[in-house]
Amino acid sequence: DVKVTQSSRYLVKRTGEKVFLECVQDMDHENMFWYRQDPGLGLRLIYFSYDVKMKEKGDIPEGYSVSREKKERFSLILESASTNQTSMYLCASSLRGPYEQYFGPGTRLTVT
C-alpha cells in the first residue's frame, strides 16, 4: 500500500512565523503535490514537483515555497504565515503525472 505521511496533524502558529510542513512517501513516486482545502472551495493546488529539485507552481502559489531535496520528501514552506493561510494542507504523490494521486492525512494549520 502507498503510504504518505505528514509531519503534523495539527499546528498552531503566529502571524509572521516561518512554517515548515513536511511530507514523506514510501512508494518511490516521481510526483508530489501540495494542496490546501477550504470549506466551499475544494482542493486547490499550491505547488507540485515531478522530480528531485524540480518544482512547478500550481493555482495558488503566492505566499508559499517548496523544497524537494530527496525523492521521498516534499516540504511546503510558509515564509511569513498570515491568518488567511489557516487551512487544511494535504500532500499527495503519484507514479505518473497527475494520475492516481495518493494523499496523506493532512495538517490542519491555524495561524493566529
Next chain:
Amino acid sequence: GESVGLHLPTLSVQEGDNSIINCAYSNSASDYFIWYKQESGKGPQFIIDIRSNMDKRQGQRVTVLLNKTVKHLSLQIAATQPGDSAVYFCAETGLNQAGTALIFGKGTTLSVSS
C-alpha cells in the same frame, strides 16, 4: 473556466441501499477521472478511477460510470454501510496554471443511517 461540479451537496441513504453519487464535468478533453472518499479529519482516500476510453469500471462494491456524451460521471456504491459515510469527490484531468492537473469537485456528503 474548467470546473467539476456535483449535482447534490448531500445524500442520505439507509443502510443496505445502493447509493449513486453524481458528478458533472465541463472539459470534454479530459482523459481521466477519479473518485475519492474523505472521512472527517482524514485525507482523501482513492476509491476508483476510469479513463475516457471506458464507459464503466467496477471495484469492490463500487462502480464508476462515465457518459461522455453528456459529460457525466457517477459513483455507485452497492449495499451502502455506515462506514461509507463520508464526503465523496470526483476529479478530472484538466489544464490549469500547472499544465495538466487534477481538477476537483467540491464534494457530496453521504450520510448512511442504520
